[in-house]
Amino acid sequence: MFWHLYKNRLKILFKNKTLLFWNMAFPFILGTLFYMAFSSITEKTESINTIPVAITTTSTSKVSIDDLHNSENLAYLFEMIDTLSEENYITAKEMDFQKGEDALEEGTITGIITVDEKNGELSLVVKDSGIDQTILKEILDTCKRNTAVLSDIAMSSPEKLEQATKALFSESSFRKELPLSTQNTDIYAQYFFALIAMTCLYGANLGLENTKQLQADQSIVGARRSISPTSKLLAVLSDFSAALTIEMGIYFLLLFYLTQILGINLGNNLGKLILIGLCSNMVGVSLGYFLGVFLKGEHRFKESIVTAVVLTSNFFAGLMVGEMKYIMECHLPIFNRINPAAIISDCYQYTCVFDDARRFHACILSLLVWNILLFIAAILILRREKYANL
Amino acid sequence: MQTFKAFYKILKKNSISIGVYFGIFILLAIITTATSDGDIPNAFGSSNVNFTIIDQDNSELSKALLSYLSKDNSFIEFDDNMDDIRNAMYYRKIYYALIIPKGFENDIKTGKKPKTENIKLQDSSFGFLFDRKIDSYFATLHTYLSCGDDLNSAIQKIEPILDDTTKVSLLSELQTKETTNDYSAIFNFYNILAYVFVGILITAVSPILVVFRKKSLKNRITISSQTFRSHNIQLAIGVVLCAVITVGIFNLIAFILFHKDLTTESFLLYIINTMCFAIVSVSLAFMAGNLFKQHASVLGFSVVTPLAIAFLGGIFVPVSVLGSNMQSVAKLMPSYWYSQTLDVISTGTGNLTHSLLAISENLLIQLLFALALFCIGLVAAKKQQES
Numbered sequence: 001m002f003w004h005l006y007k008n009r010l011k012i013l014f015k016n017k018t019l020l021f022w023n024m025a026f027p028f029i030l031g032t033l034f035y036m037a038f039s040s041i042t043e044k045t046e047s048i049n050t051i052p053v054a055i056t057t058t059s060t061s062k063v064s065i066d067d068l069h070n071s072e073n074l075a076y077l078f079e080m081i082d083t084l085s086e087e088n089y090i091t092a093k094e095m096d097f098q099k100g101e102d103a104l105e106e107g108t109i110t111g112i113i114t115v116d117e118k119n120g121e122l123s124l125v126v127k128d129s130g131i132d133q134t135i136l137k138e139i140l141d142t143c144k145r146n147t148a149v150l151s152d153i154a155m156s157s158p159e160k161l162e163q164a165t166k167a168l169f170s171e172s173s174f175r176k177e178l179p180l181s182t183q184n185t186d187i188y189a190q191y192f193f194a195l196i197a198m199t200c201l202y203g204a205n206l207g208l209e210n211t212k213q214l215q216a217d218q219s220i221v222g223a224r225r226s227i228s229p230t231s232k233l234l235a236v237l238s239d240f241s242a243a244l245t246i247e248m249g250i251y252f253l254l255l256f257y258l259t260q261i262l263g264i265n266l267g268n269n270l271g272k273l274i275l276i277g278l279c280s281n282m283v284g285v286s287l288g289y290f291l292g293v294f295l296k297g298e299h300r301f302k303e304s305i306v307t308a309v310v311l312t313s314n315f316f317a318g319l320m321v322g323e324m325k326y327i328m329e330c331h332l333p334i335f336n337r338i339n340p341a342a343i344i345s346d347c348y349q350y351t352c353v354f355d356d357a358r359r360f361h362a363c364i365l366s367l368l369v370w371n372i373l374l375f376i377a378a379i380l381i382l383r384r385e386k387y388a389n390l
Numbered sequence: 391m392q393t394f395k396a397f398y399k400i401l402k403k404n405s406i407s408i409g410v411y412f413g414i415f416i417l418l419a420i421i422t423t424a425t426s427d428g429d430i431p432n433a434f435g436s437s438n439v440n441f442t443i444i445d446q447d448n449s450e451l452s453k454a455l456l457s458y459l460s461k462d463n464s465f466i467e468f469d470d471n472m473d474d475i476r477n478a479m480y481y482r483k484i485y486y487a488l489i490i491p492k493g494f495e496n497d498i499k500t501g502k503k504p505k506t507e508n509i510k511l512q513d514s515s516f517g518f519l520f521d522r523k524i525d526s527y528f529a530t531l532h533t534y535l536s537c538g539d540d541l542n543s544a545i546q547k548i549e550p551i552l553d554d555t556t557k558v559s560l561l562s563e564l565q566t567k568e569t570t571n572d573y574s575a576i577f578n579f580y581n582i583l584a585y586v587f588v589g590i591l592i593t594a595v596s597p598i599l600v601v602f603r604k605k606s607l608k609n610r611i612t613i614s615s616q617t618f619r620s621h622n623i624q625l626a627i628g629v630v631l632c633a634v635i636t637v638g639i640f641n642l643i644a645f646i647l648f649h650k651d652l653t654t655e656s657f658l659l660y661i662i663n664t665m666c667f668a669i670v671s672v673s674l675a676f677m678a679g680n681l682f683k684q685h686a687s688v689l690g691f692s693v694v695t696p697l698a699i700a701f702l703g704g705i706f707v708p709v710s711v712l713g714s715n716m717q718s719v720a721k722l723m724p725s726y727w728y729s730q731t732l733d734v735i736s737t738g739t740g741n742l743t744h745s746l747l748a749i750s751e752n753l754l755i756q757l758l759f760a761l762a763l764f765c766i767g768l769v770a771a772k773k774q775q776e777s
């Protein structure tokens with residue numbers, strides 16, 4: 001009997017095109033839009049790229065530009081630029097100021113390093129503010145500092161100049177790097193975590209649709225099923241399993257699309273991804289069951305409430321504003337512990353960004369608790385239902 | 391005026407969905423206006439790269455280093471909790487975390503070469519900048535120490551050297567003005583309107599057109615005494631009124647919020663731009679109303695289309711940070727030209743004639759988009775009629 005009910009429920013749910021659009025097509029469309037909009041932001045705003053720069057003098061004569069390399073004052077600058085060029089952090093071209101200005105105006109270079117012909121003083125001309133311009137300034141600051149330090153030592157204790165030069169340009173570093181994460185640190189991955197959370201919680205639509213066809217006051221099918229001799233628990237379990245099967249199918253398709261087609265890094269622990277999907281989708285479907293039997297009124301009203309609950313939960317998990325979850329974490333952390341979408345998003349964060357098994361398990365446990373509470377509450381309300389008339 | 395009355399009866403039924411868009415707009419307007427300075431540090435102009443130092447050493451040296459790094463950047467205090475620091479860095483609340491271990495100063499004094507620890511975003515410009523700053527600080531300090539200075543005197547000697555920075559000038563004053571005005575609250579307000587206009591007008595107009603195209607209703611209208619011409623004119627008046635009310639309401643809100651910052655000319659240009667985009671939105675709504683037969687299909691279209699137009703056309707994400715391919719795709723969106731017009735109105739091109747020319751071109755392109763969408767709608771209507 002279970003398989004009979006399960007099979008028919010699957011057929012019924014598959015034939016509901018509106019449900020399939022919102023549960024399946026919409027997450028794919030939104031995921032594609034996220035990818036198109038966000039895929040280059042980190043690279044364009046955060047990543048270190050090669051900075052093109054022009055070097056020129058305050059004089060317009062050709063000779064002085066050619067002489068730049070031979071200038072003793074600029075030895076440090078060119079040495080540093082050579083090193084940075086080898087590491088692809090910078091590309092420097094010598095040109096006269098007018099050409100540099102034109103290039104800067106066109107945006108083909110980020111800045112013009114100008115050498116004062118009289119005193120060898122370095123200055124920078126930029127078109128606008130930005131991190132690349134600041135890096136250029138820092139490079140020039142370092143040159144200026146090195147010159148100042150060596151001049152100071154040359155004046156105060158010239159016998160130590162060689163020693164000072166050696167110390168100043170020694171390769172020794174006072175830094176040791178600790179990894180932020182071994183995996184995906186792209187902030188925009190947060191949107192995809194929230195998107196998956198939304199997809200899972202949209203399972204509530206399937207749960208709600210199932211309750212419509214279980215309650216005698218909601219549909220004719222519901223009335224017929226209410227008087228049939230089939231055990232209600234069996235009917236609920238078979239319907240629940242069918243909805244969960246569809247949701248898991250959508251979940252796997254979405255994972256495949258995000259990771260294989262769009263190339264989003266969701267880690268490589270398939271076991272954990274399956275576990276997250278199972279727990280999250282169960283919460284989604286249970287939520288639909290709970291709201292379907294708890295709320296009284298027309299089905300359209302219940303649909304609106306389900307959509308409102310799912311979208312509100314996802315708003316606070318960062319679907320619309322990426323940093324919303326962090327804002328909640330700073331001001332009301334308990335909310336993130338109980339908000340299902342935030343918990344699902346956290347599961348991904350502790351798997352794909354920070355490999356934190358303790359927090360991951362805590363999130364899975366929270367999802368299971370949500371699932372048990374919602375499902376048991378739904379069953380308890382549903383089994384007591386009696387109708388004086390229909 | 392039977393058709394006109396029926397139009398507004400159906401519109402009233404959809405008022406909740408329209409209200410939802412209004413709510414979304416208010417929410418987005420608050421969020422984007424509040425964050426109009428942007429979270430990405432504009433390091434040269436405002437010099438505010440957020441960083442933290444976990445000072446386990448609490449020494450003169452660690453304090454001097456903190457003071458040096460804080461000069462151009464914003465120090466955010468954190469407890470010595472790695473999870474919090476990593477979380478804050480993941481959410482870009484800080485871009486660099488420096489840990490100065492206990493005994494660091496003593497090790498330096500005794501001639502050892504201790505190491506600070508740092509956490510940064512891999513391959514980021516901010517990490518690179520801070521690495522260079524820290525390297526430069528220690529190289530300068532190390533030079534004095536190697537020449538026999540004690541630590542305190544070395545710290546004092548390097549302080550004025552570190553303070554003396556390179557002179558930076560901007561190419562022109564005009565460009566400075568442009569960058570500061572780019573993401574002003576007014577720009578953000580009007581920018582989001584592109585999403586809201588498409589959402590509201592499709593939600594309001596398309597379902598009504600779908601209802602009027604139902605066979606039973608169409609047949610009743612055909613046999614009624616009302617002429618087709620009168621029916622169509624009343625429908626058109628209803629649609630135009632919807633667009634005019636939408637443009638009016640949001641421009642009124644803009645006037646109430648920003649009347650101090652708006653000049654008469656710029657406000658007039660903003661109104662013209664919103665009117666052009668409202669025409670595009672109405673054309674989209676007309677197309678959807680003629681393409682779809684089911685209310686559910688229109689509902690899906692009314693959710694997906696505004697999102698697509700906003701994400702791909704530079705409304706939610708500035709076009710400048712889109713990938714090069716996506717920047718080309720953006721030009722196929724009417725919202726791109728709407729946003730470009732806003733950009734010119736907000737910042738100008740430095741030359742009034744050039745600005746007006748650029749604005750006129752952008753407005754014309756929007757109207758051409760509207761015409762194309764309207765034609766698609768007409769073709770769809772004709773096909774439906776034939777079938």
